[in-house]
Amino acid sequence: MSLLSLDNVTVQFGGLKAVSEVSFSIAAGELVGLIGPNGAGKTTVFNLITGVYAPTVGKIAFDGKAVAGKRPYLITARGIARTFQNIRLFPSMTVFDNVRCACNMHLKHGISHALWRGAKVAAEEARIEAEVMELLGIFDLADDRDANCKSLPYGAQRRLEIVRALATKPRLLLLDEPAAGMNPTEKMELMKLIRFVQEKFALAVLLVEHDMKVVMGICERIAVLDYGQKIAEGTPAEIRANPKVIAAYLGKEVSPEPIGGT
């Protein structure tokens, strides 16, 4: 059974159908790419899945249960986490606290404990600290733990967003252009990291990325959006050969070769 499935999902903003009758699904542990020209509706699909917008029509199911229109925090609690295309870290907090925030969901102590700060709180905070530091370590951010998140370079902020999303312990991770603004080497590094955490935490990943080279190299399956509609879906090789996709990218060449080259 698929982990996430979108069934005939449409959302309308005034007269604009930003996403129109889109259906697709993701299986557990799969790495799927979502591509399309600017304004195709990729971010909107993310917003629909995570509950930021409710679909006008259509069903979204996660793990067999309907999630469409639920509050985002409830959807996150089910096991979907995301990053944002325009970075949305918590600007007043340190790197460490940004990630700790995302652990709040899994905390068990109540308000009286928070006020009394007894042994239970201390133990729980220690556990969180260990978890957070491990994640920060994977993404090479452990040394910056006490820096303000806004003082980090752009690429590090993007990585921090991924760490923060991982701290919610998701089963499905949605990444919205995680490599935007990075140079090719950084991109490669990041993609390796994504592969690494995907395997380590047994995650399904839905990746939006404009760099065809990257997408074709890393994804097992790709869905293509154009003007809110899904125009193609398949393996990287199929997508590269699909005339509709080529037309949508207006003759732009769809990645000459996969990552790592032949």
Place this chain on the structure above:
Amino acid sequence: MREFERTKIVLLVTIALVALLAFVCNRSPEFLQSRIYDILLGIGISIILAEGLNLVNGYTGQFSLGHAGFMAVGAFLGSAMSLGIAFPYLDGPTWAGAGWTVIFKVLQQGFAWLVNAFFWLHNGIIALSSGAPGWAKFLIALIYGGATAALSGLLVGVPSLRLKGDYLAIVTLGFNEIIRVIIQNAEPLGAQRGLTGVPSNTNFFWVFAFAALTIYVVHNLVHSTYGRGFLSVRDDEIAAESMGINTTKYKVLAFVVGAAFAGVAGTLFAHQKQYINPESFNFIRSVDIVVMVILGGMGNTVGVCIAAVLLTILPEILRDVAKLEWLPIWLREVAENRMIIYSLILIILMLARPQGLFGGWGKKKGAA
């Protein structure tokens, strides 16, 4: 981890110190009659109000403009407790010949039941505490004032905290006015005349013990997992929701805690002045508290505390200035109208230093 223990010790030491100071104060009856003592109590009450509001406006970023409403709830219901004012139960509707208006009558009946349940609780506590010694009765009144204000905070917060920014400010202001109008119409609470003869129970100990408790609670909340929830709501609500944070829960929590302290402050205020009038809990009063929070730097416990002290002393100084005969008459009139100065403080602060007078220092850095 040792920091965890430290705050508790600081709280206990402060309360002990307050008790000691209160004891010293009590030795000198002239001091208890003096204006300085009055101002001191005012400062403590301001600290409770401002720190409670700081949790809402500062740390959680929900701009509330109705804090005086919760203060009024605490002042009137806490005083009712001390004065032993019981509420007469509401009558249900008359059912005869209802016809289609039966819908309204059912609603009316439900409302009457709800209100009566509250009245029953209120009257019951009065009956139970009637034999208690003075200090215990006052403590009950304080807790009761805080609890009822917290309840009203919950009732106000749940619907209004869906709104943001300007809307929230105006809706909370609206609730402030609604609470005031309800009290003005409540005959047992003295309606428009207010309540007189409230026992003079407020003293140095109670005021500063509660001020210390307020700071302790706000500080510990802010430096806990809950505090990270508050800050994340302030920083970016959408990101917070997407990280599994129930923003409504945190907003309402901050609001309820702030309201509870406002209620306690209201009860203390009533038992200090011994006379309260609904008119004095209007929106200007709320603005007073908001100015303290803004001047201190929203979300800065130390700064807000200093601002609360300064802005409680300022009107007293201005009152003295207004009496100086050698000053030009217009200056004396300006001094008498403290709102001119408050509003200028607000405007100039926002234009020149929006982070507040003390913003930037003493601020939470992150790690607990």
Place this chain on the structure above:
Amino acid sequence: MDSSTIEFIQQLINGLSLGATYALIALGYTMVFGVLRFINFAHGDILMLGSFAGFYCGPWLTAFTRKLAGNPDPARDLTGIQEWVGPWESLLGLALVLVVVMSACAVFGMLVEFLCYRPLRNRPRITVLITAIGVSLFIESMGQFLFGAAPRFFPELISDRSIDFSAHGEQWAGLTLLRSQVLTILVTGVLLIALTLLVKRTKIGMAMRALAFNPTACALMGVNVSLIVSFTFGLGSALGGAAGILSSIERPSIDPLMGVLFGLKAFVAAVLGGIGNLAGAVLGGLLIGVIEIMVVAYGPATYRDAVAFAVLIVILLLRPSGLLGRNVREKV
């Protein structure tokens, strides 16, 4: 028609004329919100300034027009439209007062925008909100300082008498329709038509709409945003000033804090109609006026000032975009 129907019509008229005043102020809130996305807290106080401006210059200007007309007898018999709205020389006087006060308020509104809001154009909204609260308090307290806190009596700009309906039948005798009520509704109507034409037909109106639709694109297309914002403030404040005059003719007791409740209720009206929507502001204003008067007449009158807030809370919970507003979602 029985007396209770007449009574109802009477309350409806009272409600509409009060609502017309709310509508004028609500228009100012809505226009400023349209171009700047912020609620000008100080807008209600413009009404108070308008009232006091009328208080000071009104008697002088009406005396001037009376002199112009050669001091005709104010008690003489009038026919036709004049019977409804008063003698022409006092109408001229009122028009003159309106023009002077509206211009003064417009200048004041633009000045406030220039001094207090313009430097904060790209600052966080909370900063602007606090400034607006500060400005509002400043105007009120300066009003108390300059005009005194005690209520003043607004001069009689027109001879405000009730129009006689008894000629149309016995049962109408109970109805009182004041000239000021007719004038309030008429002047509001005229200003409204002028405003609609301005916004729909002129170049500056088009710029205002463009700014409301998409500020970034608007600036990129070479529209002088500061000029438009300034103009909008001026326009809104002028309407606020007019509201001050009109409401004071009907309710002549004026004081420096009168703008607070008027402003808040008008704000509720703007939200009720859908903030950013001109027709909505008028609809909301009239509704709030009628609801308020109906509660005073048929409900618990002491809750008069709480009614508007109750309406606000209900509308924000049920339909936050207002009756005529569009639902806009934050882009993520």
